[in-house]
Amino acid sequence: MNFRRVAGAAALLALTTAAAQAADKDAADTAVEAAKKYAGTTISIVWEAGLQSLDPLNYSGPQWEKLTGIKVKVVEVPTDQMFTKIMQDFKSGAGAYDALNVIPSWMPDLARAGALEPLDKYVDKFGYRDELQDVAAAYRDNQMQYDGKIYGFPDDGDVMLLYYRKDIFDDPKMKDAFKAKFGYELAPPTDWKQFDEIGQFITDKMAPKVYGAGFFRTAPYPQYMFQERFRMEGGKFFNADTMKAAVNGEVGLKVFKQMLAENKFMPPGVEQWNFVDNLAAFLQGTTAMTISWPPYGRWAAGYGSGEEALKWVPKSQVAGKVGYALTPLGRPELGVGFDLSVSATSKNKEAAYLFIQWLNSKKTSLERVQLPYTLRDPFRLSHYASEKYRALWPDAPAYLDTIKTSGEKGLLDLSLLQQDKYDEAMTKAISSLWAGEDPKAILDRMAQQFDAITEKVGIENQKAVYKVWAAKPGAYPQ
Amino acid sequence: MTLSASFKAAEQRRPSRFGRMLEDRLPYLIVAPAILILLLVGLFPLIYSLIVSFQRITMTENDTSFVGLLNYAELFRDTRLWASLGHTTIITAIALPLELLVGFLMAQLFIDRMPGRQIFVALLVLPTVISPIVAGATWRLMFDVRFGPIGQILSFFAGEPVRILWTVNPSYVYPAIIICEVWQWSPFMFLLLLAALSNVDQSQLEAAEIDGASYLRVLRAIVLPAIAPVIAVACLIRGLDLVRIFDIIWALTEGGPGSMTETISLYTYVQGFSQFETSYTAAISFLVIALLTLITTLVLKRMELAR
Numbered sequence: 001m002n003f004r005r006v007a008g009a010a011a012l013l014a015l016t017t018a019a020a021q022a023a024d025k026d027a028a029d030t031a032v033e034a035a036k037k038y039a040g041t042t043i044s045i046v047w048e049a050g051l052q053s054l055d056p057l058n059y060s061g062p063q064w065e066k067l068t069g070i071k072v073k074v075v076e077v078p079t080d081q082m083f084t085k086i087m088q089d090f091k092s093g094a095g096a097y098d099a100l101n102v103i104p105s106w107m108p109d110l111a112r113a114g115a116l117e118p119l120d121k122y123v124d125k126f127g128y129r130d131e132l133q134d135v136a137a138a139y140r141d142n143q144m145q146y147d148g149k150i151y152g153f154p155d156d157g158d159v160m161l162l163y164y165r166k167d168i169f170d171d172p173k174m175k176d177a178f179k180a181k182f183g184y185e186l187a188p189p190t191d192w193k194q195f196d197e198i199g200q201f202i203t204d205k206m207a208p209k210v211y212g213a214g215f216f217r218t219a220p221y222p223q224y225m226f227q228e229r230f231r232m233e234g235g236k237f238f239n240a241d242t243m244k245a246a247v248n249g250e251v252g253l254k255v256f257k258q259m260l261a262e263n264k265f266m267p268p269g270v271e272q273w274n275f276v277d278n279l280a281a282f283l284q285g286t287t288a289m290t291i292s293w294p295p296y297g298r299w300a301a302g303y304g305s306g307e308e309a310l311k312w313v314p315k316s317q318v319a320g321k322v323g324y325a326l327t328p329l330g331r332p333e334l335g336v337g338f339d340l341s342v343s344a345t346s347k348n349k350e351a352a353y354l355f356i357q358w359l360n361s362k363k364t365s366l367e368r369v370q371l372p373y374t375l376r377d378p379f380r381l382s383h384y385a386s387e388k389y390r391a392l393w394p395d396a397p398a399y400l401d402t403i404k405t406s407g408e409k410g411l412l413d414l415s416l417l418q419q420d421k422y423d424e425a426m427t428k429a430i431s432s433l434w435a436g437e438d439p440k441a442i443l444d445r446m447a448q449q450f451d452a453i454t455e456k457v458g459i460e461n462q463k464a465v466y467k468v469w470a471a472k473p474g475a476y477p478q
Numbered sequence: 479m480t481l482s483a484s485f486k487a488a489e490q491r492r493p494s495r496f497g498r499m500l501e502d503r504l505p506y507l508i509v510a511p512a513i514l515i516l517l518l519v520g521l522f523p524l525i526y527s528l529i530v531s532f533q534r535i536t537m538t539e540n541d542t543s544f545v546g547l548l549n550y551a552e553l554f555r556d557t558r559l560w561a562s563l564g565h566t567t568i569i570t571a572i573a574l575p576l577e578l579l580v581g582f583l584m585a586q587l588f589i590d591r592m593p594g595r596q597i598f599v600a601l602l603v604l605p606t607v608i609s610p611i612v613a614g615a616t617w618r619l620m621f622d623v624r625f626g627p628i629g630q631i632l633s634f635f636a637g638e639p640v641r642i643l644w645t646v647n648p649s650y651v652y653p654a655i656i657i658c659e660v661w662q663w664s665p666f667m668f669l670l671l672l673a674a675l676s677n678v679d680q681s682q683l684e685a686a687e688i689d690g691a692s693y694l695r696v697l698r699a700i701v702l703p704a705i706a707p708v709i710a711v712a713c714l715i716r717g718l719d720l721v722r723i724f725d726i727i728w729a730l731t732e733g734g735p736g737s738m739t740e741t742i743s744l745y746t747y748v749q750g751f752s753q754f755e756t757s758y759t760a761a762i763s764f765l766v767i768a769l770l771t772l773i774t775t776l777v778l779k780r781m782e783l784a785r
Contacts, residue, residue, distance in 0.1 A: 081751075085755075109538045269624055418753070435646055
């Protein structure tokens with residue numbers, strides 16, 4: 001009896017010690033320790049080509065190799081080909097990729113096809129659940145799971161922010177004139193009516209030197225803007241009972257008409273603007289407001305301006321003059337984002353998993369989101385609170401606070417089976433809108449296309465996926 | 479051994495039946511590997527695509543069952559497909575005659591010897607050696623509403639800012655594509671027609687001149703008949719190229735606004751590589767192959783070149 005008690009106590013002590021040791025280690029250290037047994041192997045990871053991939057090429061890949069002896073082969077793929085490459089690899093069973101960058105809206109298709117490895121067992125084995133709680137709720141609750149299983153770790157805090165010129169908004173003459181005309185203070189707009197009035201007012205006062213606003217009007221951004229505004233005005237994409245498209249009602253028409261009318265106070269030719277055109281206009285001080293992803297804010301502040309990889313970014317003429325705010329109506333679109341996943345056909349699943357756990361961990365990800373040359377945006381509560389990050393430029397605290405609030409309130413991108421087809425229909429519709437076609441006719445056509453896609457996918461299949469999506473906290477404003 | 483004895487010995491060593499068979503078929507055996515490789519490379523993808531077109535393969539579903547003619551039936555219901563064929567026809571019908579005309583006029587201009595002719599010809603041919611995607615991207619910049627020289631030149635002549643959204647405004651997207659296409663490929667027509675014009679029988683031209691025939695009469699009665707086979711081949715090559723047009727439009731409009739300038743090649747690409755409809759894309763490809771074969775056969779027959 002005594003022996004049993006002693007043995008039990010010893011076992012309890014050993015367990016407590018192991019647990020205490022594990023608790024001392026963070027997820028990054030745990031991943032590194034566990035990965036050392038795979039030293040000498042090579043894992044491949046699919047990463048978006050361009051700036052994004054400089055992270056694993058210049059920073060995280062070499063670091064991981066130094067820590068674990070595992071080489072990282074980065075397979076750079078343009079965004080629009082990533083889904084195809086991942087699916088081709090899966091269908092062929094080649095197992096050419098071990099780890100993946102996956103856009104969250106692809107998750108239903110990839111998970112249903114079986115192309116992604118469920119990660120729950122690894123998460124438990126390597127004690128990563130606690131650190132996942134630090135991922136901002138908008139991403140954790142919306143972009144991590146499909147059908148109750150974890151298929152990817154949210155790794156990029158994409159969300160739309162409103163950027164505005166503080167110097168113009170704080171100019172006493174402008175403030176007085178604005179208040180006299182509209183009866184309220186000149187401040188970041190809280191709804192689209194205010195946005196339109198402020199935009200038109202600044203254009204009337206300052207164009208052609210400065211226009212009220214400028215937007216990225218070519219694909220894919222406008223369809224994210226449409227998704228956000230449509231839902232914030234009360235629209236629903238589908239009738240949940242019949243899965244009939246509901247985009248062509250009064251709400252859709254109102255949003256389309258507003259979007260079209262806004263071009264009038266934006267710089268001429270804004271209909272053709274892409275990401276860089278819009279960035280250049282804002283950084284050069286030609287537009288007083290814009291809405292875009294978080295890198296705009298860093299570059300506008302001049303962060304990373306000495307980097308070789310960022311030479312293409314125009315030198316900011318507005319550093320120190322940029323304010324950050326929620327988009328009008330206060331629920332910004334999350335807009336794309338990236339998850340880190342493991343390929344189901346990988347021959348090195350555990351090593352691949354450990355690499356993405358290390359990448360995504362609190363410690364490593366904080367370093368990665370501060371790399372000036374890549375496009376990863378803060379996505380953890382610890383990123384928003386990081387003293388180091390908040391000291392990067394004078395307005396960094398306001399920047400991080402706005403990203404945090406935007407992330408908390410962010411609206412999830414529509415994510416259904418064969419989502420790319422719905423996205424394409426929206427993109428085409430908006431380009432027709434810029435071309436001057438009748439908004440109602442465009443919306444009716446878009447609804448027809450939505451219905452045709454749904455019918456092809458299978459109404460019941462799609463209804464089930466839509467139901468799950470619509471029940472997520474970020475799908476529709478409550 | 480004497481010579482006659484050698485001949486006798488040779489006669490006695492007449493090849494066996496197998497030897498004769500081998501001798502008869504040797505040429506075929508020699509070319510067989512090359513033919514086999516060509517068939518594998520050329521026919522296998524075609525046959526494979528044909529099989530795929532009867533299946534239900536998409537990139538996102540695991541069901542690959544046979545569906546018979548379902549994909550082909552779908553072609554007839556697909557309004558976007560027929561619209562894209564319509565857009566392809568419009569571009570071909572306008573660009574081809576323009577390229578022929580511009581190429582012919584340029585060839586007429588350069589048929590006479592002149593100082594620096596070779597340098598001019600080399601410079602004029604430059605657009606054809608540029609990749610079409612680069613040509614499209616270059617013209618996109620040329621048409622840019624803020625920085626493009628076209629807008630600036632038009633503004634200079636108009637005396638006020640002219641802001642034409644060439645790649646957005648429905649009235650200008652086709653002219654933009656056709657300008658770019660004609661700019662790039664008229665020199666191809668020019669080269670072929672210059673060579674053809676150089677070979678027109680000079681004695682006939684001189685005789686016509688002595689007889690006082692007008693320029694148009696000479697052109698209609700002597701020049702055009704003489705260069706007709708070259709014109710036919712040039713039109714066939716360019717016509718087929720225009721039916722497959724992709725790069726220039728992708729760079730200029732990506733098929734937009736909406737699907738207004740989406741050609742059959744763009745639509746096929748979108749279905750295959752953006753919407754992942756593998757089997758349906760194969761069916762579209764076979765429709766295009768059938769259409770192109772029909773057109774080519776008709777044109778060749780018409781031009782009496784099929785022989």
